[in-house]
Amino acid sequence: MRRLSSWLGRLTLVVLPVLVVVGCADSDTGSRVSGSLVHVSVKDFRIVVTPDHVPGGETELVVRNQGPDTHELIIVPLRRSRLPLRLDGLTVDEEALRAIATVEGVGPKGVGRVRLHLAPGRYELFCNMAGHFMAGMHNKLVVG
């Protein structure tokens, strides 16, 4: 009996701190997911937005790079059917747009996050690294 109680005591000492840490982590995650959570998967050379329709308001975009190359994600409200290109004909003219958020250089297997307050409307998500947009790295997110 005494050995059993000793083992229980030790188990308590090990488990209790773990539970405390896990509890803290859950509470942190909970605070992040308030609003909408949009998973944006980027890879060579495609962008997948899940879900592509979210209600307006607070939105967190989690960008996961699943390709071998480095990528970025620029979010702009979509006002025209096509985004304007620079003179090189290969990259979007960012200066002509009003980007509401940018997730810079997410490396392979990397994750980037951005929290936005999105008003209802259509938004274009694209990677503007040289040739990436033209190669097909753009997609839409509908809010509202």
Add this chain to the structure above:
Amino acid sequence: MPRRADFRPFAARGRRPILAILLTFALVSTVTVALSISATKRSQHRASVVEVAARQRTLAERYVKEIVLARAGARVDPRYTASVLARSADALLNGGTAPAVYGDDDETKLSPARGPAVRGQLEQERRLVVDLTATGNALLAHDPVARVPLTAHERLELKDPVLRLRVLAALTSNVSLNAARTLASSTDANINRLIVLQSVLGALGLLASLLLGWALILATRRQTAHFRSLVTSSTDLVLVLGTDGCRYVSRSVMQMVDRAEAALLGPGFEALLHPEDRTAVQSAAGHGGPPEIVFRVLNATGEWRHLEAHVTDLREERWVRGVVLNARDVTERIKLEDQLKHQAFHDSLTSLPNRALLRDRLDQALARAKRSGGLLAVLLVDLDGFKQVNDSLGHDAGDQLLRKVARRLKDVVRESDTVARFGGDEFALLLEHVTEHEVVALAERLLAGIARPVVITGREVSLGASIGIVLDSGSGHSEELVRDADVAMYAAKDAGRGRYEVFCPEMARKAGELLGVDHELRVGLQRGEFSLHYQPEIELATDRIVGAEALLRWQSPTRGSVPPARFIPIAESTGLIFALGEFVLREACLQAAEWRRAGLVPDSFVTWVNVSAKQLTGGSLETVVCAALEAVSLPPSMLGLEVTETAVVENGVAGERARAELEKLHGLGVRVAIDDFGTGFSSLGHLRNFPIDMIKVDGSFVRGTVDDPKDAAITAHLVNLAHALGLVAVAEGIESEGQLGSLRDFGCDLGQGYLFARPMAAEQINELLAAAAAGGNQELADPDAAVA
């Protein structure tokens, strides 16, 4: 048992931490250097990769241009560019050599890419290069590009072939650039880690240095403390002397002289040095040698302490700058040496110089006399009558007497003169710068001083002395002078004792002869040159042989047959008579025992041996006689001793001793006869009391019995006297029948002489005795026949 190498008091404790710190320091330094080298190589590689990656962008753009130009008919070689692109992409991924481009740059050697992210990007670049060149080839071949299979792309919806080619080129250049960035960022992270690591290692190195310094300081302190304790607790005396005086003294030095350190440092120590030794110590301090010095230091009680020091020259040693003396206090040893030296050169009884010291001083005096031409004298003083005092009052009294005589001798001479004891009762004096007259006067004073009565153990004792004097002006040798003084001293004794004699060459001649014979006698005794002859004694009434006189014979190889009258006096004067006498007694007893054992003689037969006065007074006669008798089991009554009148009638201690000796022997049964009776001046009263059995009438009277009435009358009276005293009368030197007849008429009991038999060797008398034993009375009228 611990080995000597195990004893490492200074290193055992401090060495391990120091070694550990040094090893840590070395390890940290090695790791730091290795990391630095590695980081530098990585930086070089990174630069190469970035350069090649940047070049890929340019190549991709040029490839597009070359395709467009080629389609327009220009002379360009896009395939070469594509080849360079592909080979460079492969080199970036798998390592190898990235080719030069038209000689614009050098070939670049690359290592295989590391890390999954970089490798993923470079693999993508390679796929894009494949897609790009495939698209370019399709364009050159005017084939539809949409059919070109893509490896790096899921789909590419661009219809314009050139745009499609440009996008692929842009993707290629971009991924290449991204790979370079990834590599750069990872390298930066590595460099940051390296900086942190090197900082840590540097800190560790600094800590190790501090620990090392600390450990060294501790070790140095420990060693210093150890050495200090060794020096301060050592019984050895340690001093450091410099040109400015004493710089260091160990505690043992302070204890030895019983003074404080301040009193010894600087000039203080030199002030305590013995004036005779100061120069030697100052010289050692100034020159660093000699290796060993001995000097004296005054301690607080005023005693000079002798120090024996080993000198070590450390004047060039930076931390010493002086001469180190490792000294030991050898005072006791030197005292002992002095004592031993004194004992070696002085007589322990009187504390006077001994023979060796006198000889040494005499050598020096001779050298001085030779230089100055002065006269020196050696006096040899032998006490007369000391032996009697020693024998009668005992050795302690004798010692007291010698001490008193020594004092008297010293009282008489000058302070500068040497009085030595040669041993026994013999003293020697060495006088320098004297005249013969002064020496003679001194000798007289010495005789007078010694002659003064001395009271020893309550008894008043008077002594005399015989003094031999030799004078020399430096031409002689010490041995010769002492020998000459000895000769002169014996001359004084021979001249009647109680006087002095100055040596003269005539004495030397006599002494030389005497010494020569004495030497031959001693050698002859060892070589068996001596033998006994026997002359029978005849009972005149019966003509029977009733005894024999043993007579000593010396057959010298150089001198021939030497008669006893020639060598016996010499033997007596040199003391050899004792050895000779013992030889005669031993041989005579042996011969008598053989006769007796052979049945040649009855137990009444007496073998007579002559005994000198010296033997009688020598104190050992009884012992020698008893030993000779016992050795052969001869009855004492078969041995007779013949002594001269003068030996037994002498007045004084010697006469008393002789008589006592004879009484003891006579008491044992040994026969005693007075030899040469009538020639001395014997007191009849003495004779009456003597233990005598027989009187031998001297042959000088016997020879005149026929022709000289006076001799006849004396002989008759002597025979009558013997009979009156109850003694046997023996006539010596019977040579004729007439003499024999007269003696028979006088009633003489026994006779001896050539008429009966000459002295003969043992073998001859054996035959004579054998014949006598076999045939009764032997006719001895023919002495020559008997001798033959």
